[in-house]
Amino acid sequence: MKSFVRAAFVIGRRDFMATVWSRTFLLFLIGPLAIIAISVVFGNLTEKMARQDVKPTVAVIASKAAFAPIAQAKARLDPSFGERSLPDLVQFDPDYDVADQARILLGARDKKVVAVLTGVPDRPTLTGSLGAGGLQHRQITLILDEARQTEALARTPIALTEIRVNPVAQSAGSVATLRAITARATQLLLFMLTVLLAGMLLSNLLEEKGNKIIEVLAAAVPIDAIFVGKLVSMLAISCVGIAVWAAGGITASLLWGQGPGGLPEPAVGWPLFILLGLIYYAANYLLLGAVFLGIGSQANSVREVQTLSMPVTVAQLLIFLFASFSVGQPNSLLGIAAAAVPFSSPLAMVARAAQLEELWPHLLALAWQALWVWLIVSLGAMLFRRNVLKSGEGGSSGRRLRLRRS
Incomplete structure (x- = not known):
């Protein structure tokens, strides 16, 4: 066992030093940070431009005195509906022919008017390509x-409504909902990191197979x-x-954001949850x-x-x-199945850690995942010996058959 661990350590140290102490690895580290930074900057700019382009404009043909209470009403409603909800209102002084003025405004391409409001405040009429x-x-x-209600209240003043707030502790339903958010966010993070980093293992043995180094390594240490x-x-x-990347993200959040945090606290607490998250990432990656x-290893x-x-x-x-x-229902049949299937088990169990306080299922799941890692590695090494190195039972039989034919 000692010789096996020593051999694996030598192989791992060789690959680690050859990868980390290279210029391409520096580009690999900087690349995602630069892409994320550029995406955030251009995303904010395009979002603002798209918001301005998509937000509708309604022309209001009325005097400034009649338009003032309408603009004030919109200003009061905007905080409740958000900046994307209510259309922009633009005031135009009425002309001699209001109907012709509305037609001209709807046909003006530079103004982007989707509807024209006339006849305020007595007989409001909305004209445009929209239905009732x-x-x-x-x-x-x-x-x-x-x-209209504001003007009516101005003529008959009444006291403003005061709502008394009675704060209570979080309910079980709200806690479960918040923890489900943490579970889904952590699952997505582990998935993205695995997709980004685990794919490199597909081509990990190509170099050794191309320059015949794998034969020297196979003669010196076990394939496993x-x-x-x-x-x-x-x-x-x-x-x-x-x-x-984490150091860069934390630094950026401290400099330009509101600092770390934002996700609801998981069921097992942040320190243990972070530890379990790292362990389950390693299990998912392995x-x-x-x-x-x-x-x-089978590719040529x-x-x-x-x-x-x-x-x-x-x-x-x-x-x-x-x-x-499994998020939201870790003890259901589907949640248990996701935790039992080896390849989905790390993602399902990290979501369970965010929602439930129990710790013993994690020990069982980690032992189960470790067993499958060993089985998959053993199977991959066996197939590599038989199909690539031709050193298995089939390879020996093949050599004997070729010698017999010759």
């Missing part, structure tokens, strides 16, 4: 009702040790990347990475690896969807 009872119709009706060493080294490399390493070229990338990504997405069904 539509969204803009209901919004304008609400604004006009607010303006090679697989374990490469799998653990890639996990360590991914942890280095996650640490750098499970899927072992499968990817075994599949990639970069083209084959690229062909395998799409079905591998689809399989990861299906696993994530299956695990997401």
